[in-house]
Amino acid sequence: MLLALPVLTVFVTALQPTGAVWRHLAATVLADYVWNSVLLMLGVGAGTLLIGVPAAWLTSVHEFPGRRWLEWALLLPMAIPAYIIAYTYTGLLDFAGPVQATLREWFHWTRQDYWFPEIRSLPGAVVMLALVLYPYVYLLARAAFLDQSLAVLEVSRTLGAGPWRRFGAVALPMARPALIAGVSLVQMEALADYGTVQYFGIGTFTTGIFRVWYGMNDSTAAAQLAVLLLLFVFALLAFEQLSRRRARFHHAGNRQYRPARLAFAGHWGWLATGVCLIPLLFGFLIPAAQLTVWAWRTAPRVVDGRFLALLANSLWLALGAALLALALALLLGYGQRLRPRPLVRLAVRSAGLGYAAPGTVVAIGVMLPFAAIDRGLDGWAREWLGLSTGLLLSGTLTALLFAYCARFLPVALHGVEAGLTRIRPSMDDAARSLGSTPRGVLWRVHVPMLRGSLLTALLLVFVDVLKELPATLILRPFNFNTLAVRAYELASDERLMDSAPFALAIVLAGIGPVILLSRAIGRTRPGYDAVP
Amino acid sequence: MSTRPTSRFLPPVCCLLLSLIAAPALADGEVNIYSARKEDLIKPLLDDFSKQTGIAVNLVTGKEEALLQRLQSEGANTPADILLTADAGRLAAAQKAGVLQAVKSDTLAAHIPASYRDPEGYWYGLSVRARPVIYARDRVKLGDLSTYEALADPKWKGKVCVRSSDSVYNQSLVAGMIAHHGEAKTEAWAKGLVANFARPPTGGDRDQIKAVAAGECDVTLANTYYLGSMVDSRDEAEKQAAAKVAVFWPDAKTTGVHVNVSGAGITAHARNRDNAVKLLEFLAGDSAQRWYAETNSEYPVNPAIPPSATLKSWGEFKADTLNVAKLGELNATAVQVMDRAGWK
DSSP states (O other): OGGGHHHHHHHHHHTSOOOHHHHHHHHTTHHHHHHHHHHHHHHHHHHHHHHHHHHHHHHHHEEOTTHHHHHHHTTGGGGSOHHHHHHHHHHHHSTTSHHHHHHHHHHTOOGGGOOOOOSSSHHHHHHHHHHHHHHHHHHHHHHHHHHSOHHHHHHHHHTTOOHHHIIIIIIHHHTHHHHHHHHHHHHHHHHHOOHHHHHHTOOOHHHHHHIIIIISOOHHHHHHHHHHHHHHHHHHHHHHHHHHHTOOOOOOSOOSOOOOOEEOOTHHHHHHHHHHHHHHIIIIIHHHHHHHHHHHHHHHHHOOTTHHHHHHHHHHHHHHHHHHHHHHHHHHHHHHHHOOOHHHHHHHHHHTGGGGSOHHHHHHHHHHHHHHHHHHHHHHHHHHHSSOOOOSSTTSHHHHHHHHHHHHHHHHHHHHHHHHHTSOHHHHHHHHHTTOOHHHIIIIIIHHHTHHHHHHHHHHHHHHHHHOOHHHHHHOOTTOOOHHHHHHHHHHTTOHHHHHHHHHHHHHHHHHHHHHHHHHHHHTSTTTTTOO | OOSSHHHHHHHHHHHHHHHHHHGGGGGTTEEEEEESSOGGGTHHHHHHHHHHHOOEEEEEEOOHHHHHHHHHHHGGGOOOSEEEESOHHHHHHHHHTTOEEOOOOHHHHHHSOGGGBOTTSSOEEEEEEEOOEEEETTTOOGGGOOOTGGGGSGGGTTOEEOOOTTSHHHHHHHHHHHHHHOHHHHHHHHHHHHHTBSSOOOSOHHHHHHHHHHTSOSEEEOOHHHHHHHHTOSOHHHHHHHHTEEEEOTTTTTTOBOEEEEEEEEETTOSSHHHHHHHHHHHHSHHHHHHHHHHHOOEESSTTSOOOHHHHHTOOOOBOOSOTHHHHHTHHHHHHHHHHHTOO
16 A cells, blocks of 8 residues: 555645646647547557567467577567667658658659658557567566466367467467456556657647646646546556456466477478567667667767766666565565455555556655655654754655655566466465465465566566666656666757667666576476476 | 554664764765756766865756755755756746745856846856757748748748647747737747648657758757757768758847746755855856857857857847746746647
8 A cells, every 4th residue: 555655645636626727628638638548558559469479479389490589589679768769760760860861862752752651650659669568468478378288288289279279269368367467567558658759749648747747837737637547547457357357267287297399380480480570670679779870889978987887776776676576566466365355455456556657757656755754754853852854765765666666566566466366276275274374375385386477577677667767867866877867868868879878788788687587487387397 | 562662663763863863964065956957968067166166066867847846845854955957937936936045146146147047046047048940051041031920921831840849948939929929929820830830740859950951841940059969960960961951040120039048046945055156156157158158059148258169150149038037937828828729
């Protein structure tokens, strides 16, 4: 419940009355905000499913050329912050960019002579976000496919189901909790995105919130817009719950037997390679290559002695926040499993709201109550001890870590929950009947079984924090910077090339853990060790 | 559980207190800044200041509104001595929120013209940012350009690129027009301008300049320092783009070119007030003022400082003499006007 503090703060702020601004919004731009946000959410959701699920299926069940390295390489796009990929593609594809300029030169076209998709548009934003967000779906889907009892697939095979039916009628429905978890994460992330839509000039809830807040200096109306956005998320989460309620998704049967991967014949194998290569190419290789070219040119000038400090700050913060969020998620997820009462469920859900709120809104929601606590403590200390405690929480790393947890806990929670639902309650009962305490069940039964899901959750939070910007920007202490802050400062000053070395460093810092964890996830598959 | 609550809470509280007694002891000889200017655009000056005076400078950068919110919520406990912003409107808002204090300094008054500072000394402008018309050299005749208003003329249909109305630069430009011409006339102008857009507003100032250079449109509005950084760019393509456009100073015969300032104010609860004043005086001084012009192609507030070579190449201009604080007051109205005009 404590972690819902930021969101509650926003709600409280929103309770004050405002009139004129809302009338103005409703008369002019509100419909646009709603419409664009919905389209963005649906588009990105569909896009990530379209990319993520086939890739996850192919890499977890089939064998084809390059499968081993594609398995982890497909995760790489998630290391690229969305606004960076947007800037990169705009640099390449807009009217003044090299692609269109070359076309004009070759064919002697002028502006009126040809049509070229406008990158800075709603579809453009959908593509950009889908390209960097699909790994969430891919990761969770893959973890689910790997966890699935392959025996079930074997049975369906012996019953005569072809590869399409095995995928469509058996594996996909079984993986549904993970897929929905993945897509709802992606949609929340898309709703919270500010950098991309702002750069592309698309009016959504997030740009609206900042427009009302900064431009019209009306924080109450901004908070009300934020609440409206959160209602969307409520609806999204409710839908997710609803779709889960209808069925249980525990595994039945023996998980120890693991048949060999199904190999594709001839050119079908290469086709699978191609399918997996496309998202990798557009989501990672092209933008990363562009960043590298830029970084190569500017690094000697912009990279100095502070670089290592930036890197260290980023890594420590990300690791700390990831571990913290995972521990909390495990606690909440397991608590919910032990006592599935409405109140517990509500607490877990409300802790999950922060993810879809724009980072800045969460950050302000952390800042206000923390500063109030500080003022209270300070007043108490002055009165009783005769000294001023000043600021204990605000402007410290504690506040920052808290904000990360408030914002990214849902990521960890989704992973943990999706994993927990796949463990049959009879496991718990068996362990308890053998004399194990609830805590013992968690440590000795669930955690080992959930290793894949837990690592996935850890990785997601880690990379998210590595990229996180708005909360870091607002809450960090004096003289403390991260790679993301540095990359953003340069990019927002429209010095994209100068920001490239830092953006690239974020990407590289994210790659190491991605590879390590991907291997660990692969290894959690039952029967893995038996097969060389 | 509640038999001896004190024993449970005492150790952590003591730890916290001990760790704090040590911290304020370092507070001498430093000054703390919340800055909305990006680190690269202020840190070199702060380093110079530290070198000259021995006063350590601590810096947090961020967005204006967020920093203001942080100042407000921290109240009397705030560690910040100075709030530095890239826009006068935000300084006026900070003053209104009561987080700044008035400072009298003869040096500051002598260096900074009255229209670039608060009459009571709550904040001071430190560099001037002008927003002229940028046009394509090969396609636009100089005689066709006159004022901002004239850009709404139907003859520019499909030839104007502008960035989004989310940009505070456009908001404050429109606020300036409202101050001069009133809300109704400005809205009519904004509608005319929107009708002339070559494409929906996207990208930053630099992107607008590049679009003009590439032929997507003929004229745009952009802050000069973006053009300046393109002129001085190490990227050949940017340099070439910059060479294809030129600066036109509009409203020369009327109200003058729209200008805004980046500036600073001292916080109401500043603990290092004297150091903060010293820093402001340093930033208004000769070497810092020259740095603004040479490093970032901003115009010095101090009229005695000669502009840099790049700035000189764009010629002289008449700046709007409207007090920049007015821009902040009218900002919300400006946003609503742009919303109604359909300026995305």
